[in-house]
Amino acid sequence: MTVRTVLRNEWRLLMADQALRIVLGLFAVLLVYALANGVVWLRFQERTVEAVESGNVERTSALQQELDAIANGGQPSSPFADPRSPLVLGGPGGSHTAVLEPGSLTALAVGQSDLLPYYYDVNIYTNESSFQQNGEVENPLNLMVGRFDLAFVVVYLLPLLVLALSFNVLSEEREQGTLALTLSQPVSARSVVTAKLAFRALLVVGMVLAMSLLGILVTGGLDSPGRVLLWCATVVTYSLFWFALAAWVNTLRRSSAWNATVLVGAWLVLVVVLPAAINIAAGVLHPLPSRIEMITAQRDASNDAVNRRSELLARYLEDHPEMAEGVVADEPGLGALAWAATDAVNRRLEQVTSEHDAQRAHQIILVRRYRFLSPALLAQDVLIDAAGTGDARFVHFQSQVRAFAEEWREFFVPAVLADEQMSASVLPNVPRFRLADERPGEAARRAAVPLTVLGGLVLLVGIGAGVGLRRVRGAG
Amino acid sequence: MGLRNTLLVARRQIGAMREDRYVVFLLALVVSMGVVSVLGARHHAASEAEQRARYQTLVERQWAEQPERHPHRVIHYGFLVFREEAPLAFFDPGVGAYAGTSLFLEGHRQNAASFSDARHSTGMLRFGRLTPATVLGMLLPLFVVAAGFASVGGERERGTLRLLLAQGATPGQIMGGKVLSVGAVALAAALPIGLVTAAFAAVGGEAPTSATRLLALAAGYAAYLAGWVLLTVWVSSRRSSSRAALAQLVAIWVALCVAAPRLGASLAATLHPIPSRAQFTAQVEEAQRGVGDSHNPDDPFFSALRDEYLARYEVASVEELPINWGGVVSREGEEITSRIQEEHQQALLAAHRRQDGIIAWLGLLSPYLAARDLSMAAAGTGPEAVEAFRAQAEAHRYDIIQRLNDLHVHEIKYENDRAQRIARQEWTRFPVFRPNPPTLGRALTDRPQSLAALGLWIAVPLVGLGLGRKRLPRLGVDGSGL
Numbered sequence: 001m002t003v004r005t006v007l008r009n010e011w012r013l014l015m016a017d018q019a020l021r022i023v024l025g026l027f028a029v030l031l032v033y034a035l036a037n038g039v040v041w042l043r044f045q046e047r048t049v050e051a052v053e054s055g056n057v058e059r060t061s062a063l064q065q066e067l068d069a070i071a072n073g074g075q076p077s078s079p080f081a082d083p084r085s086p087l088v089l090g091g092p093g094g095s096h097t098a099v100l101e102p103g104s105l106t107a108l109a110v111g112q113s114d115l116l117p118y119y120y121d122v123n124i125y126t127n128e129s130s131f132q133q134n135g136e137v138e139n140p141l142n143l144m145v146g147r148f149d150l151a152f153v154v155v156y157l158l159p160l161l162v163l164a165l166s167f168n169v170l171s172e173e174r175e176q177g178t179l180a181l182t183l184s185q186p187v188s189a190r191s192v193v194t195a196k197l198a199f200r201a202l203l204v205v206g207m208v209l210a211m212s213l214l215g216i217l218v219t220g221g222l223d224s225p226g227r228v229l230l231w232c233a234t235v236v237t238y239s240l241f242w243f244a245l246a247a248w249v250n251t252l253r254r255s256s257a258w259n260a261t262v263l264v265g266a267w268l269v270l271v272v273v274l275p276a277a278i279n280i281a282a283g284v285l286h287p288l289p290s291r292i293e294m295i296t297a298q299r300d301a302s303n304d305a306v307n308r309r310s311e312l313l314a315r316y317l318e319d320h321p322e323m324a325e326g327v328v329a330d331e332p333g334l335g336a337l338a339w340a341a342t343d344a345v346n347r348r349l350e351q352v353t354s355e356h357d358a359q360r361a362h363q364i365i366l367v368r369r370y371r372f373l374s375p376a377l378l379a380q381d382v383l384i385d386a387a388g389t390g391d392a393r394f395v396h397f398q399s400q401v402r403a404f405a406e407e408w409r410e411f412f413v414p415a416v417l418a419d420e421q422m423s424a425s426v427l428p429n430v431p432r433f434r435l436a437d438e439r440p441g442e443a444a445r446r447a448a449v450p451l452t453v454l455g456g457l458v459l460l461v462g463i464g465a466g467v468g469l470r471r472v473r474g475a476g
Numbered sequence: 477m478g479l480r481n482t483l484l485v486a487r488r489q490i491g492a493m494r495e496d497r498y499v500v501f502l503l504a505l506v507v508s509m510g511v512v513s514v515l516g517a518r519h520h521a522a523s524e525a526e527q528r529a530r531y532q533t534l535v536e537r538q539w540a541e542q543p544e545r546h547p548h549r550v551i552h553y554g555f556l557v558f559r560e561e562a563p564l565a566f567f568d569p570g571v572g573a574y575a576g577t578s579l580f581l582e583g584h585r586q587n588a589a590s591f592s593d594a595r596h597s598t599g600m601l602r603f604g605r606l607t608p609a610t611v612l613g614m615l616l617p618l619f620v621v622a623a624g625f626a627s628v629g630g631e632r633e634r635g636t637l638r639l640l641l642a643q644g645a646t647p648g649q650i651m652g653g654k655v656l657s658v659g660a661v662a663l664a665a666a667l668p669i670g671l672v673t674a675a676f677a678a679v680g681g682e683a684p685t686s687a688t689r690l691l692a693l694a695a696g697y698a699a700y701l702a703g704w705v706l707l708t709v710w711v712s713s714r715r716s717s718s719r720a721a722l723a724q725l726v727a728i729w730v731a732l733c734v735a736a737p738r739l740g741a742s743l744a745a746t747l748h749p750i751p752s753r754a755q756f757t758a759q760v761e762e763a764q765r766g767v768g769d770s771h772n773p774d775d776p777f778f779s780a781l782r783d784e785y786l787a788r789y790e791v792a793s794v795e796e797l798p799i800n801w802g803g804v805v806s807r808e809g810e811e812i813t814s815r816i817q818e819e820h821q822q823a824l825l826a827a828h829r830r831q832d833g834i835i836a837w838l839g840l841l842s843p844y845l846a847a848r849d850l851s852m853a854a855a856g857t858g859p860e861a862v863e864a865f866r867a868q869a870e871a872h873r874y875d876i877i878q879r880l881n882d883l884h885v886h887e888i889k890y891e892n893d894r895a896q897r898i899a900r901q902e903w904t905r906f907p908v909f910r911p912n913p914p915t916l917g918r919a920l921t922d923r924p925q926s927l928a929a930l931g932l933w934i935a936v937p938l939v940g941l942g943l944g945r946k947r948l949p950r951l952g953v954d955g956s957g958l
Binding site: 030033037040044048051052055097111112115116119137138139140141142143144145146147148152156157160256257260261264268272273275276277278279280281282283284287288293296299360364367368370371376377380381384390391 | 498509512513516517519520523531534535538556570571573574575588595596597598599600601602603604605606607610614615618622718719722723726730734735737738739740741742744745746749750751752753754755756758824827828831832835859862
């Protein structure tokens with residue numbers, strides 16, 4: 001009896017089992033639905049990005065027209081919104097929206113992309129508190145539940161399919177008395193079980209990878225082959241973990257029913273209970289600092305600043321000599337005074353935020369260590385990171401927006417301080433946000449440790465199963 | 477006689493489960509997880525509530541202690557309100573973590589609540605937090621399955637079912653006894669969690685409201701778990717082997733408790749799409765451009781308004797008006813912008829409600845959705861609580877802004893407007909924001925589908941047990957299951 005015979009036999013057996021056929025069919029349907037959901041979400045994001053970017057163009061051309069009209073002797077449409085003023089041209093009316101393109105595999109894993117902002121309006125008043133106020137208008141109930149995407153099917157449901165297919169690979173043969181017969185042939189228990197599991201793994205992983213590749217082809221995610229590779233590697237490793245676990249439990253020589261109970265129990269603990277328990281433990285052991293302090297700090301700072309504008313302006317000019325060119329320090333304009341107050345508030349906010357962020361980053365590092373307790377947490381983390389919808393890419397984006405806001409201020413503030421008027425000629429020079437997306441290697445670098453640990457787990461459980469299988473004799 | 481047999485069967489089953497170390501271990505595990513989740517969630521909620529209350533007091537004091545100010549300056553100074561979590565939020569946080577916690581109230585615009593918990597956590601939070609509500613709603617049903625999947629099938633496999641029938645117990649009595657015993661074990665798991673929750677709720681104050689809410693929670697979860705007990709015994713009696721019963725019950729649990737919530741949310745989002753924030757703000761701005769700019773003196777709407785005021789007071793220019801024209805413009809402008817924003821906000825909320833409606837109907841298929849919905853309603857942490865806070869904060873905002881505009885109209889002279897101030901005593905006369913969360917009765921009557929779903933969830937297996945009663949002696953004896 002050869003491995004090929006085992007495989008052919010297995011296929012016939014699997015297809016003869018009506019329940020398994022239904023389970024496999026249902027899994028295929030869920031894969032298709034999950035992918036469709038992801039594609040719908042990706043298209044929505046793409047439409048939003050497109051609308052936001054055309055908004056940028058429209059705002060600029062409207063300002064251009066108005067400035068041209070004023071240059072030809074026209075009047076501004078409102079005396080409170082004269083676009084020649086740098087506080088208007090660089091203010092909310094002339095703002096530029098910085099956009100993060102959807103991650104290349106968003107259709108496979110929605111991840112955090114429905115929760116974290118992927119575009120920010122940047123203008124001269126953009127400060128740390130602006131980053132807090134860009135909430136989507138999404139239904140909180142849907143945010144709480146999360147989307148039904150391929151990542152969800154892989155992390156939660158795939159293990160159950162693996163277990164349904166493999167909980168009795170060896171125990172059934174023993175229970176039906178066919179094990180002795182099989183092992184009387186020149187073939188070891190190890191190669192029989194390996195062949196059976198390899199066949200099932202090909203089936204399950206093949207289905208998921210085929211659906212993933214279909215999604216990638218449909219949405220054009222092939223541009224970043226590194227991310228695709230990372231996604232596939234994670235799917236394979238995570239699936240193998242569950243196959244190895246099933247093989248190991250089978251070598252414990254218990255009944256099929258016992259195997260099923262233990263494996264479902266393992267799924268429950270590793271996928272449902274541990275992650276939920278970790279979240280509550282993390283909240284108690286490493287609480288994130290309160291953000292309420294940030295809100296009140298801003299109010300205090302702005303109250304204080306308004307009363308001390310002249311003093312603040314003097315200090316500002318001392319700190320920023322490059323901005324002072326052309327400023328008449330004896331008779332500062334109202335705009336310059338107001339800016340000094342705004343700047344003081346911004347500095348105070350930055351100080352509070354950076355303290356808060358440092359504390360928060362520290363706590364998050366501690367919390368993220370707990371991922372290693374559950375393969376489901378590890379897999380989820382790497383999958384969404386590979387898809388470009390994990391926390392890291394959004395943090396990267398926000399830091400670029402922060403730098404862009406600084407660039408924006410550097411462009412407009414000198415004119416504010418000098419009380420200058422601007423004309424249409426400056427428009428082409430107004431800063432534009434260019435996203436420098438993460439290098440492809442970044443996600444792989446972050447995934448290296450989790451993926452190695454996951455692979456190590458597979459190896460460990462696999463070796464345990466291999467050792468156990470060597471002891472299997474026909475007479476059980 | 478009938479009841480005695482039922483109780484005898486129940487006692488037998490409880491005895492069997494007590495000897496099954498697996499069930500005892502699971503019971504201990506579920507109870508300890510439930511208690512730990514209450515302690516953990518309580519700790520989290522208490523520190524958060526304490527901070528919000530402290531800062532709310534601070535913001536109120538800062539408002540009252542403002543110096544002499546021009547009313548329009550105060551309109552831009554604004555006011556901050558914090559969303560207080562419901563007293564039972566530690567039991568079921570509901571959508572709280574995904575909604576903003578603070579709202580800045582100022583003139584000319586409705587801000588969205590910002591600083592939601594979820595945005596400041598890691599992606600791990602999407603796996604859900606272990607809260608008492610998830611222990612009762614997700615894990616306890618699985619414990620019920622583990623305790624009861626062999627309740628009838630096991631007797632049949634051991635051949636003791638025939639023995640029981642021969643001793644004169646009717647199939648109805650046997651099933652009744654099994655339901656009672658599995659129910660008793662479920663109660664043994666749920667009761668400690670409920671008691672710890674009740675104890676903390678009592679310590680937290682506000683006893684009268686909490687008591688009815690606790691009762692509603694207890695009733696909801698009792699009905700939900702009763703449905704699981706009935707289903708487990710029913711499936712156990714229908715299947716020829718207890719192994720098949722276990723497989724089927726676990727599959728049902730995965731479908732109802734793990735897959736259904738995400739399927740429901742995705743379906744709702746596809747059927748009733750919601751605009752992006754960019755689109756939403758663009759729509760509001762577009763609508764506002766259409767009606768008039770209160771900052772623009774030449775705006776047609778405000779010119780017409782000026783003519784109307786001049787005619788009413790029979791004067792020739794705004795300078796001669798006995799009231800402050802600048803204040804009038806600000807007041808009218810506020811009314812228009814607020815109305816437009818509220819209209820758009822209501823349209824958006826209607827879309828949210830349509831989505832929630834889809835999920836409510838899906839509750840008829842997945843009782844977990846229905847139980848979760850009722851649990852949020854009873855705990856006061858559902859979407860309606862978030863919306864009530866928003867609506868009341870907006871009403872408060874409109875009220876204080878228009879009071880400030882009235883001060884501007886009547887207490888500030890038009891001439892040399894900006895140099896004048898309102899005395900500081902005036903600030904203490906403003907109303908204080910005290911949100912009024914939706915009542916329990918209101919929250920429950922808004923959820924007919926979920927209430928019906930729980931009724932159905934009990935009725936279906938009950939009817940199944942009743943109908944299957946006659947077949948019990950035959951089933952499995954000839955090897956035929958279903």
